[in-house]
Amino acid sequence: MSFVNVIVQGVLLGGLYALFAAGLSLIFGVMRLVNIAHGDLIVVAAYFAYFTMQALGVGPFTSLIAVVPAIAVIGYILQRSLLNFALGEDLPPLLVTFGLSIIIQNVLLILFTHDNRKLYAGPIEMASWKFTPDLAVGVLPVIQFVVAVLIIGGLQLLFYRTTLGRAFRATSDDPAIAQLMGIENRHIFALAMALSLAVVAVAGVFIAVRTTFNPFYGPQLLIFGFEAVIMGGLGSLWGTLAGGILLGLAQALGGQINVGLPFTAGHVVFLLVLFVRPQGLFPKVSM
Amino acid sequence: MSADSNTALRSVQVVHASLASRIGLAFWTLLVAVLIALPYWGDRQMMRLSTEIYSFVALASLWNLLAGYAGLVSVGQQTFVGLGGYTLYLCALWAGLNPMLGLPLAGLLGCLISIPIVLLLLKLRGAYFTIGSWVVAEVFLQIFQLVPAVGGGSGISLPATVVLSIAKSRSAREALIYWVFLALAVAVIGVIVILLRTRYGLALQAIRDNETAAKSNGIDVVRARTVVFVVAAAASSMVGSMIFLQKLSITPFSAFSINDWTVNMIFITVIGGIGRVEGPILGTVIYFALREYLADLASIYLIILGMVAIGVMLKAPKGIWGYVADRFGWQLFPLARRLVRDVPPRAAVASGAPG
Numbered sequence: 001m002s003f004v005n006v007i008v009q010g011v012l013l014g015g016l017y018a019l020f021a022a023g024l025s026l027i028f029g030v031m032r033l034v035n036i037a038h039g040d041l042i043v044v045a046a047y048f049a050y051f052t053m054q055a056l057g058v059g060p061f062t063s064l065i066a067v068v069p070a071i072a073v074i075g076y077i078l079q080r081s082l083l084n085f086a087l088g089e090d091l092p093p094l095l096v097t098f099g100l101s102i103i104i105q106n107v108l109l110i111l112f113t114h115d116n117r118k119l120y121a122g123p124i125e126m127a128s129w130k131f132t133p134d135l136a137v138g139v140l141p142v143i144q145f146v147v148a149v150l151i152i153g154g155l156q157l158l159f160y161r162t163t164l165g166r167a168f169r170a171t172s173d174d175p176a177i178a179q180l181m182g183i184e185n186r187h188i189f190a191l192a193m194a195l196s197l198a199v200v201a202v203a204g205v206f207i208a209v210r211t212t213f214n215p216f217y218g219p220q221l222l223i224f225g226f227e228a229v230i231m232g233g234l235g236s237l238w239g240t241l242a243g244g245i246l247l248g249l250a251q252a253l254g255g256q257i258n259v260g261l262p263f264t265a266g267h268v269v270f271l272l273v274l275f276v277r278p279q280g281l282f283p284k285v286s287m
Numbered sequence: 288m289s290a291d292s293n294t295a296l297r298s299v300q301v302v303h304a305s306l307a308s309r310i311g312l313a314f315w316t317l318l319v320a321v322l323i324a325l326p327y328w329g330d331r332q333m334m335r336l337s338t339e340i341y342s343f344v345a346l347a348s349l350w351n352l353l354a355g356y357a358g359l360v361s362v363g364q365q366t367f368v369g370l371g372g373y374t375l376y377l378c379a380l381w382a383g384l385n386p387m388l389g390l391p392l393a394g395l396l397g398c399l400i401s402i403p404i405v406l407l408l409l410k411l412r413g414a415y416f417t418i419g420s421w422v423v424a425e426v427f428l429q430i431f432q433l434v435p436a437v438g439g440g441s442g443i444s445l446p447a448t449v450v451l452s453i454a455k456s457r458s459a460r461e462a463l464i465y466w467v468f469l470a471l472a473v474a475v476i477g478v479i480v481i482l483l484r485t486r487y488g489l490a491l492q493a494i495r496d497n498e499t500a501a502k503s504n505g506i507d508v509v510r511a512r513t514v515v516f517v518v519a520a521a522a523s524s525m526v527g528s529m530i531f532l533q534k535l536s537i538t539p540f541s542a543f544s545i546n547d548w549t550v551n552m553i554f555i556t557v558i559g560g561i562g563r564v565e566g567p568i569l570g571t572v573i574y575f576a577l578r579e580y581l582a583d584l585a586s587i588y589l590i591i592l593g594m595v596a597i598g599v600m601l602k603a604p605k606g607i608w609g610y611v612a613d614r615f616g617w618q619l620f621p622l623a624r625r626l627v628r629d630v631p632p633r634a635a636v637a638s639g640a641p642g
Binding site: 227 | 554586
């Protein structure tokens with residue numbers, strides 16, 4: 001039945017959005033920073049993977065071995081050299097990351113032109129498991145969903161079971177007291193940004209295998225991640241997974257109604273959730 | 288309350304103007320007079336550039352009203368610019384209305400549509416409001432692409448007959464459009480100055496400085512924000528209708544372009560001075576001065592603007608005008624609130640003795 005097929009595709013796509021959302025949610029949770037350049041950094045990761053693949057002759061998933069640490073280092077440096085100075089009030093972080101987003105897009109445009117690119121993963125892109133004549137589930141979407149669940153579970157463990165996670169939560173609760181207890185906030189914030197971008201790099205490679213990307217693809221990804229965060233409820237990692245799945249479902253169903261409709265359907269469902277339940281499905285912190 | 292304390296209350300007055308603002312007012316009056324006469328002394332290209340500058344001053348000032356005063360950092364103002372443009376086109380095409388009638392209708396529509404939007408978006412705080420405003424703009428962009436009645440993805444062009452209905456001769460038409468643009472920019476700034484001098488203005492500045500403190504002093508933050516958002520939406524729609532009247536064609540991408548109608552305005556306001564009426568005006572002047580030199584390199588230009596804006600945000604968050612105003616006490620609009628003892632003449636004579 002094709003309806004079931006659409007549902008399955010939507011859920012699997014949702015895992016990817018949950019990864020974008022988890023990165024966004026992580027840094028918001030730790031330092032109350034909403035990174036407008038989030039989507040553009042995902043695109044940077046995709047370009048990084050593209051050129052790593054060309055230089056080393058490896059596949060997109062092998063390239064992650066180089067891409068993830070590289071993007072994490074960029075995140076650490078970005079936080080320590082720029083974003084740490086913008087924290088505090090409402091306006092500066094928003095406008096600084098907004099400026100950063102525009103800069104990244106235009107630097108990418110100058111370096112790599114407006115051409116659409118895609119990461120090719122080979123035969124696995126086409127592989128699928130056929131359950132019934134109408135229900136075929138792609139191998140890649142399943143891998144991507146499993147990876148998303150594993151990463152979100154890993155982040156959950158890191159937050160609640162490790163020393164680093166405790167430091168994250170402490171700075172989130174009260175940065176001044178955390179500092180008095182010997183935590184160096186600037187370093188913790190930079191580690192959070194590095195971790196967020198490492199997560200996002202994985203998502204970036206998956207999305208670039210799925211669809212084409214260009215220098216101006218970032219804002220769309222930011223919006224998807226943001227919609228998943230808000231729908232899932234701020235501050236809850238498993239909530240972002242639910243939010244991501246809801247968004248994926250809305251887009252998949254919208255695409256069934258009209259090929260031009262998937263993103264609009266996602267936006268409309270998001271606005272509806274906002275209207276009836278502004279705190280999201282599984283809120284943890286009040287907005 | 289005793290008579291004594293009553294006179295004590297009455298003897299204190301709030302004064303908005305200062306020497307600087309009087310000089311400023313004289314400067315603006317002279318400037319506007321010279322600009323009104325531009326069709327008589329300037330050439331066609333100059334008029335064209337000026338209309339663009341006026342539209343930027345108006346849109347940047349409105350963005351500043353939202354972000355700098357009401358704390359609403361919107362990246363979705365293109366929603367209203369685009370809707371204004373489409374309103375004018377559809378009124379002309381479907382109802383055969385004169386485009387100049389499309390202008391107030393665009394304002395009305397912008398006002399009406401902004402009400403449900405703001406009620407929804409105000410459920411989001413801070414940065415989430417920002418991205419929410421973006422989502423709304425995306426929805427409009429995608430809907431206009433899908434609906435064949437409004438031209439779909441390829442948009443609509445304005446037929447020559449509609450253009451001719453504004454005025455017969457080309458020069459008369461251009462002069463009229465020029466004056467409308469100038470009037471819009473002056474009206475936007477005028478309305479903002481008047482708004483800021485009312486109790487709403489005081490409330491907005493209180494919200495800007497400290498939202499919690501403003502709330503605890505009994506300010507209805509949601510209502511103040513709603514009013515500002517609706518005013519900005521209506522005015523942006525009117526500016527948008529004129530922008531697209533001049534362009535002669537409209538597509539969903541040009542109408543709801545975040546770069547053209549919001550990104551530039553953010554950079555202009557941040558660099559000029561956010562939270563000051565003078566800021567966006569100064570920012571627009573800087574923007575166009577820089578653009579004259581870097582016009583061929585659109586992306587390098589945006590990179591430079593972005594870096595300057597980040598630098599300003601981190602080193603001088605009040606922008607260039609804010610820095611100047613703090614340092615020298617300048618204000619080109621009568622907006623400051625100073626308490627002045629208004630001592631009656633008789634009392635002054637009586638208390639004048641001890642020296």
